[in-house]
Structure formats: structure tokens, C-alpha cells
Ligand code: NZQ
């Protein structure tokens with residue numbers, strides 16, 4: 001097992017009616033900015049619950065953060081934070097609202113001139129403006145980690161940021177909020193969380209028994225939960241299992257002491273930046289092609305995944321590993337998710353070389369757990385997903 005340090009300071013308030021308890025977490029004299037997305041919270045009662053909890057606070061609202069949070073819109077919110085002397089942020093939404101809020105937490109205290117540099121130059125945030133979250137869409141794990149991804153439409157870029165100053169102070173996880181999530185977003189959430197685990201598990205064996213069992217436990221839970229969740233998201237226990245699985249998939253725990261990949265995410269973000277394809281769907285497009293392309297490096301863990309998660313007990317190591325990739329594609333397809341780029345756009349002929357060139361320009365020339373994925377591999381991985 002590799003050396004590691006692990007600290008996750010986010011307090012989780014899990015369960016029904018937990019929104020009311022945010023008053024115990026936000027300082028009474030805070031000047032609060034409540035941030036949300038396109039309005040789903042106004043249709044499902046979440047807005048009312050949060051407004052009721054904030055009634056004794058000095059607070060204002062900022063709505064309209066879109067999926068794949070857009071830099072120029074966030075800059076409007078930053079202006080309000082500065083003008084109104086806001087000192088506490090409350091994100092109410094999915095990964096996009098939470099990530100947008102993390103950007104604002106960093107940008108509010110950033111001393112440089114251009115806040116885009118935080119993303120472009122990869123500036124880590126050691127200290128951000130304090131913030132909490134009320135999660136409405138299980139998927140990204142952003143509610144309990146310190147990373148964020150922001151989109152810039154003008155430059156067609158989608159870049160990551162992070163740092164120890166960007167953990168939420170608290171996150172409310174109320175599974176009742178899952179009941180209004182559209183089928184398409186439920187499928188996205190399952191696929192995103194599933195791929196988060198694979199990024200941290202499907203590498204090479206290093207005898208990290210507990211991390212492997214945690215990872216396999218989350219994968220099995222997501223597979224078991226998926227059919228009922230897609231049929232009946234109002235079922236509280238199903239929603240609770242879905243929600244906690246997604247959080248545990250990317251709160252840092254399972255990646256400690258083990259190699260991690262993340263190349264599927266890095267390539268996938270380019271597809272969102274270029275075509276606006278939902279984040280989770282880009283992972284379903286790139287993941288299977290990447291596992292094929294890096295088969296020799298990953299085959300031992302692929303076979304372990306086949307045996308322990310998909311219960312495939314017969315065949316050679318290679319056969320099991322191949323079967324695991326097939327099962328993964330079948331799982332995504334069972335959620336209504338296509339795994340080929342050509343199903344999402346007709347304009348894909350030059351995509352592979354474009355993405356590879358862009359990554360080369362950024363110096364991203366050695367991706368994956370072995371740092372062996374070169375720009376020419378990126379071309380083959382993306383072409384393999386056409
Ligand atoms: O905007 P509103 O009206 O709220 O509607 C949203 C949005 O249209 C809707 N929604 C959310 N909760 C709902 C609901 N609709 C009905 N009922 C509810 N309870 O769902 C739509 C999608 O929301 P979004 O927040 O965009 O989805 P998701 O949570 O999948 O977040 C995706 C973003 O997170 C980033 C992605 O790249 C993408 O930008 N990620 C963040 C990560 C992190 N910070 O750790 C890791 C991930 O790998 C990912 O990159």
C-alpha cells in the first residue's frame with residue numbers, strides 16, 4: 001500500500017428533514033449567498049425548506065447556474081459577493097451548483113487579477129470562503145470532496161480546480177429529494193459514481209485489500225440499486241442507498257494508498273467542452289474504449305472486478321477481463337446510456353486528433369495510473385469510442 005494522508009472535514013447531515021439543521025452549522029451573524037440552478041428546487045419543495053431554514057439570516061439568492069457551471073455566469077455571482085460583503089455561501093443543487101460555489105469560494109478570496117487563472121494555471125485553493133451544500137442530485141461526490149470543474153463557453157474549455165480549502169463545511173443529504181430527479185439524470189448519477197469507483201480501482205493490484213473491498217462494495221450497491229431506482233426514485237431506502245453510494249464513490253476514502261487513473265474523466269471533459277454531452281455520458285463513451293486500449297495494464301484488476309462484482313467465475317484471466325468490459329457496457333446500456341460518440345454527434349471525424357492536440361498543448365502527455373497514456377494513445381482511445 002502506498003503512503004497517504006487522509007483528512008475529510010465535511011460534516012454530513014444525512015436523512016429526512018435535515019435541511020432544518022443547517023442553522024446549527026451556519027454562523028448566526030453570517031451574510032449568506034444561497035446559490036442554485038435552473039429552478040428545479042422551486043418545483044420540488046427544496047427551495048421552501050431552505051428558505052424556511054434561512055429565515056433568521058441576512059441572506060440573498062443567486063439562481064441560474066447551468067449544468068456544467070459557466071464561468072461568465074459565476075463571475076456575475078462573484079460581483080454580488082463582493083458588492084454585498086457576503087461571507088458564507090450555500091449551494092443548493094447538484095454537482096454543477098456545488099462546483100460553481102466552490103469556484104466562488106476560491107475566487108472570493110483570490111488575490112490575482114483574473115479568476116480564470118485559478119483553473120487555467122491550476123492554482124490550488126488553500127483557504128476559501130466557507131460554504132455548505134444541500135445536495136439535490138447524487139452523482140459527483142462534490143458534496144464531500146474538494147474538487148470542482150468549471151466550463152468556459154467562450155474558449156470551449158472545461159477545467160478542474162481544487163485544494164484543501166474547498167471542502168464544504170457541511171452537506172445535507174436528504175434522500176427524499178431524489179424523488180423528482182428525471183430518469184436521464186438518475187442514469188447519469190449512477191454512471192458517474194460507477195466510473196468514479198472504476199477510476200480509483202481499475203488500475204493494477206497492490207494488495208490494498210480494504211480499498212478494493214470498499215470499491216467493490218460501492219459498485220455492487222450501485223448495480224443492485226439501479227433497477228429499482230430507475231423505476232421508483234420515490235422509494236426512500238433505494239434513494240438513500242443511491243445517495244450514500246455516490247458520495248462514498250468520490251469523497252477521497254477509496255483512493256487513499258492506491259494508484260488512480262482519471263484519464264477517462266480528463267478525455268471526457270473535452271467531449272463536454274466540445275459538444276455539451278452530459279458529463280456521465282462522456283465517461284460511458286470513453287471508459288470502455290480506454291479499458292480495451294489499456295487492457296494489458298489493467299487486465300488483472302479487470303479480472304478481479306469480473307469475479308467479485310459481476311460474479312464471473314469461469315474462463316481465463318483474459319476472458320474474465322474481457323467479460324468485465326462487456327458487462328460494464330451492458331450496465332450503462334441498461335440505464336439507457338449509449339457508449340459510442342457517433343450516437344451523440346455526427347461531427348466526430350476529427351475529434352480524436354483535436355483532443356489529443358489540445359492535451360499536448362497543455363502538457364497532458366502522460367495520463368493514467370502508469371503515466372503511459374500518450375497523445376497518440378488518446379487518439380486511439382477516442383477513435384475506439386466513435
Ligand atoms: O439546474 P436545476 O434546475 O437545479 O436542474 C438540474 C440540472 O438541470 C437537475 N436537477 C438536480 N437536482 C434535481 C434536478 N431535477 C429534478 N430534481 C432534482 N432533485 O439536474 C440537472 C443536472 O444537474 P447537474 O448539477 O449539472 O448534474 P451533476 O450533479 O451530474 O453535475 C455535473 C457537473 O459536475 C461535474 C461535472 O463535470 C459537471 O460539470 N463533476 C464534478 C465533480 C466533483 N466536483 O468532484 C466530479 C465529477 O466527475 C464531475 O466532473
Ligand code: ZN
Pocket residue numbers: 140192193196265279
Ligand atoms: Zn465524474
